[in-house]
Each structure stands twice: as structure tokens, then as C-alpha cells.
Amino acid sequence: MEIKFNDFLISDNKALLDLKTIKDFLRRSYWANRRTEDNIERSIENSICYGVYHEGKQVGYARIITDHATMYYLCDVFIDEAYRGNGIGKKLLECITTSDDFRNLTGVLRTQDAQGLYQQFDFVTDSESFMVRKVK
Template identity: 35%
Template sequence: MYSKGNYYIYDDRNKVQFDEVKSLLKQSYWASDRDVETIQISIKNSICFSLFHNKIQVGFGRVVTDFASVAYISDVIIDSEHRSEGLGKWLVDTIVNDPRWKSKFQLLVTDDAHSLYEKFGFSSSHKLMSTKV
């Protein structure tokens, strides 16, 4: 667990509030149409990072990894009511610096927030793909 004021980040899949994650993903351009079963399967097969304000989940991100050579960072999102408070930066920092894959090839695919990810060593190799070695 990581804490900052009334905000907390957990990487415990059991802490994921499924309905809140579903609602967060509905706010996104990349997963707004993702069905419930797909969301459930993706959570089950990922390392999930849940950001809470008090006891309500307001942020999410997940990592798909083999723990040997690669970590794919996906679905990083902060609830619109909690943006512009540095929470996205904090969540990304927590994810990319996790010792389980810090020294591994890290990959993410995004169509926005490039300036945020560049601060963490990612560089654009294509309009939609950023990587960090």
C-alpha cells in the first residue's frame, strides 16, 4: 500500500472495486465499449493497481507481465473528478517503479497523455505506441 493524504494505492487484486473500474473504463476512449466479461478476465489475469480516495476507487491501472522480460502497462485512468491533482503521475510512478518489472522492457499503448509518460522514460516510437527500456 502507498499513501498520500486521503489517497491510497494498492496492488492487491482483491481490493479492486469492479463496479468502480467498470465506471472508470466507461469514461475512457479505449475501453468505453468493453464488455463486463472482458473486464473481469483482464483483471483476473493482470497485476492491478487501484487508487482510492478514502474507501472509493478513483483510479486504476494494470500490468500484464511474464516477470522475466516484459511488462505491458494498460488501462491507466483517474476518475474525471480527481484529475489535475497529480494522481495520474503518482499512479504511473508507482506502476513503472515496481521492483517486479522496473528493470524489464515496459510497454504501453496510448493515443494521449504522451507528456505524462515521457516523464517516466517512455518515448514515442509510433503515434500510438510508447516504450520504456
């Protein structure tokens, strides 16, 4: 899948992913800053990944874990700080949530600071039933 959005390309072609850009951003994130480079690489290999590109440079990313039948887990979503505020994150989420692969599946995600963004795509806060088992 490839979609043009203004001067940006959104693609699920893993060959286009810039691993260094992804690792650098995740290292700065609050949710993935303790992952090893090996774990990041394995997570990419075993997931569906979307990249956002501007003039060949990767400026965004999202990773999806799914059973392809009932649900998907959306994670590691980022837009490079220099490119935020241009609707790129919204377009990326629109591409994912309306795609043939995911639009009829239940989507799950975790966020500490972007609830307003995800609510625009019909995600709702479910603190009553969501549970987490963290690695020790």
C-alpha cells in the first residue's frame, strides 16, 4: 500500500524503512526507551509497519501487531518533531484504521499523551478492563 499525501508518502513497504531513524526515535520515546536494538529489529520483522516519508527521508512510523481476524494492537506511532502539525499523523492513522486489513477489527493501543488524536479515529479510553503484564 502506498498513499501520497501532499509531499509525503505513506507506505507499508518494509524495504523503505530507515532502521536508524526508527531506533533513534524510539530511544527518545517514553514507551520504548529501554528496548534493545535487537528487540526493535525483531519487532519490525514480526509486525506490519507503516512508514511516512518526505523526499526519501523517513519522518513517521507506526507498527501493528495482529491476528488478522479479530484485533490489532497499534504501537510505536511517531511523527518526527520537525514535521508535526501538518496532519501527517492524522493521515497515517486514517490509512491504518480505514484499510481493508484493519477497518473491521478491534483496535487497541496505549498512550499517555495523545488520547485526543486517537479519539478522532474512534478509539475510546477503557481503563476498566485494560490490563498489562509488564516484563520484570
